[in-house]
Amino acid sequence: MPEYYHVIDGTSGSNGFANGNFNQKNGTSNGTSERNTDGHPNGASWFLPGSSEESYDLICVGFGPASLAIAIALHERRANARVLFIERQPKFAWHSGMLLPGSRMQISFIKDLATLRNPRSEFTFINYLHQKGRLVAFTNLGTFLPLREEYNDYMSWCASHFEDYVKYGQECVSVSPTETSGKTVKSWEVVSKSIETGELLKLSAKHVVIAVGGKPRIPDVFPQNPLNERVIHSSRYSTAVPSLLNDKDRAYKIAVVGGGQSAAEIFNDIHSRYPNSKTSLIIKGSALRPSDDSPFVNEIFDPERVDTLYTLPTDIRRESIIQDRATNYGVVRLELIERLYDTIYHQRLQNPDESTWQHHIVPLQEVVGCEENKLGEIHLKLRNTRSGSVETTIGYDAIIVATGYVRNVHETLLKSAKCLMKNSICAVGRDYRVEFSEGAVADDTGIWLQGCCESTHGLSDTLLSILSVRGGEIVDSIFGKEPPSRVESKSKHASVIEKSVRKYADAMVKDILNGMGINGKVMEVV
């Protein structure tokens, strides 16, 4: 195995990470790493530069939070590895179409990209606040749930340390074995397309992580490929809506479809963005339901729960995930539900006649059709989920489809590797490594999946909850658990200690024998 880890001295922390000698005085890392003008260590300084001629040790496809957590874990191991991240966006951005004013995180900042794995990391949210001069002010807020805007800034700050190792504006189109015709695969070809020029870039890597997140789920009832420009998926809401609906005083008619957090946040946001708008929130259920984030239930997002879940029989695991769905899917944070109820109540206060209200929640309706009229307005066909009756709505100026995400992009990217998988099924081990048929792929190479393993690894898989720990697990799986340099230095220490003990024991035996007056003779016999 090549030596990936930077040789370190005995000053590293007992936790096995490089930051053991965290400098408490200035709140930054140990004095050994270089710093940029911002006072931050030049995070990625241990990585090696790569090139298109040489094979990379690791290419991560997608540079979202999951890959960023891997970058941090790898950096903290001081890995001397040729690493590259390929990202299609022009810069780091976390669900930028949903960065709505006032929207908050759904998990505690303690579950940031480092803390649960290494609380002394320089990439903790707390160190970010400290570096930005807001640690005390943030504490005064008395919250564990930062604004999404601030968390995006935190992750962008983390990402900025790895700039030299990211190719932005590149969309990966395939990950294929470099060897074909039955030979054991020893590396992978990663092909990406420049978003700006369309030019193809071909790189090779021993290890590939695919962490591309979700793809908008747009039910078949909506026009597909291309989507009508007035039908917008929630993931593009705040970037697409301002140019489509560009008169903020107009009484736009807007429908939002879905009963999850995205739909509720957008429905709430439209009110302030377009004060004269008329909006309908179309939900399948009888009412908006709160997400269950009570403490006992929340334990399903503990890092160690992945072990328990992964080892369950498939049908029991599936049932367990379904039972816990209300922690995450098709549900809304209680505070937001209460805010929306307030809005509706205020309308009732002003006029009890519901038909005059600007904003409506339309329960028990599934969208089963979508048509545009000659004026460019869009009518929806709604089927009552209880009675089955179908009705056509008024014409809307825009439809926001907040119907969630699918996580199957890896299937497309890995099309040409399918023949190497057992029964062509993309299964992963507990360490997220794709399982190939016996002998098809060399042991020191492979593919790892992130964010698309919910059915085997549980509901935390698509979330931020365990990214820090998972980043470390991926690094362990790819580069080995214990840095070889450290193993080596440990064994060096061990042999020095062993030698001194032996010397000391020899001297003692000699002294005893001398005292007995039999000199070295018996020693020779012994």
Ligand SMILES: Cc1cc2nc3c(=O)[nH]c(=O)nc-3n(C[C@H](O)[C@H](O)[C@H](O)COP(=O)(O)OP(=O)(O)OC[C@H]3O[C@@H](n4cnc5c(N)ncnc54)[C@H](O)[C@@H]3O)c2cc1C
């Ligand atoms: C609006 C919103 C808010 C959320 N808030 C929370 C929250 O508060 N807490 C929580 O735990 N979870 C939250 N989630 C869940 C979310 O999945 C995680 O927060 C997180 O984004 C997962 O990180 P990821 O890296 O797996 O995926 P992503 O964040 O989706 O990142 C994937 C990256 O890969 C890139 N990419 C995709 N395809 C390609 C390709 N072919 N080539 C190159 N690059 C590609 C994308 O541009 C993206 O940057 C939220 C989700 C949404 C939609």
Ligand SMILES: NC(=O)c1ccc[n+]([C@@H]2O[C@H](COP(=O)([O-])OP(=O)(O)OC[C@H]3O[C@@H](n4cnc5c(N)ncnc54)[C@H](OP(=O)(O)O)[C@@H]3O)[C@@H](O)[C@H]2O)c1
């Ligand atoms: N601030 C934040 O932190 C924040 C903000 C937004 C999103 N998120 C996260 O992002 C993830 C996805 O959330 P999401 O709200 O985008 O998706 P989601 O939770 O999957 O919700 C999709 C909704 O669309 C409904 N739906 C699907 N097809 C429909 C149809 N034809 N007619 C009517 N309704 C239909 C679904 O109903 P059924 O379930 O009944 O099919 C469901 O209510 C979650 O993890 C969430 O926590 C976080």
